[in-house]
Amino acid sequence: MIETATQDRVKSALVAGAVHALLAYAFIAGLDRHAAPALDPPLKLFDISLPVPPPVVETVQPESRRMPEPEGRAAPPGLKAEASPIVAPKPRVRLDPPPPVVAAPVPGIGASVSQGASDVPGPGTGAGGTGTGTGSGGAGSGTGGGGAAARARQIAGRIVNADYPRAAKRAGVEGEVLVRFTVEPDGRVGRCSVVRSSGSDALDSTTCRLIQQRYRFAPARDASGRPVSDEKGWVQRWWLERD
Template identity: 50%
Template sequence: MRQGYHQERRHRIASAVAVLLLHAGLGIALVTALGFTPVATPEDSLRTFDLPAPAPPSPPPLRPAPRPERKSGAAAPPNRHARPVELVAPPVPAPLPPLLAAAPIAGPGADAAAGAAPLPGPGTGAGGVGQGTGSGASGSGTGSGGGSPARLLRGAIRDSDYPRAARRGRVEGSVTVRFTVDPAGRATGCAVTRSSGSAELDATTCRLIEARYRYAPARDAAGRPVVELRGWRQDWWLEPRR
């Protein structure tokens, strides 16, 4: 019995091996008959694709420029003194009185004589005292009246008044101005008649004159204060650098 069992088992194994060999032979025959050889195409092995463009590099952060180191040095040399020169302008002449129209016909009065009246008046005859520019006894015009000119009481332009910007830029010059001394003795209406070439120096001169200068006003022959026109020249200059 045991021997028959072993023979039957060997027969089954031999049959299985034969079947496997048959299937392998059929597979080889099929592949050979079809002539199929798997070939890898270049498209499968290498495919190209686009990469996104790299972003531009960000600029480096800005750094503030280093501040120059300030060094202390010697004091600046002293400035030269400004030398003001006062110019006296002639007083403004008073306007002439209006002319009187002559009568169209002779007067019907009974006076025995006609001519100059013994009292002062605005007429055109040879009166005693008038306001014109002729050779009367006195007047406020440009003739030889008996008045007195204005007299400076106080006011000056000092070295410390030199404008800072003009000092730094070494700007110099002489400016001539004209202003009015009113009956109260104040300097008003300052105007430049000859510029120094610097608008800052010109403006500073007029501003200081109107703010600081005070006068004893001019007076006419009767002692009454009157308006007077005056001039002033201011020299702005600095000591040379050493």
């Protein structure tokens, strides 16, 4: 029984081997049938000769010679160095700006010594005047004619608001008076007269009286420098405040 089984296996193995051998033969035969045909004509080998380049000819440049430049004359001798003087800068003095001057709302009319400015309006009642320089010089001694080389110049005196005549103030009287007076050689005021009245005797008389009492002048002088008399004019304005 065992031997029969063994024989069957051997037979099966032989059959399988024969089948495999046939398959291998058929595969090899198919490869031979599809092999690539031989090349006709066969490939030939040949050499390719490259052209020989021409020889390189070197060109020799002739050596250039630079002509020597003519030599110039020697430079003149240099100036002798001298030290520059050193001057110290002048110091700058910085001045403070002056304080601003506050102008009055309405300029007053009066002598130069009584003019001023205020930032606060004053009372409405006041008095102001302007002087004039017209007039003739006093006569001097000698053969020459009279005349003043330098006119009289006011140096003191003024009429202020408090000088307003009380009677004229109560009556509401205002006005402007033009007077003429003489400045004596001693600088005092002599004769005073009304040229154009203000319309009020109180205002006219007060003007001349205060000028004679208060005003002082540097006297006029003739060509020799001697003090002489001089004539001056003055316009005095009196006004009251209006409500």
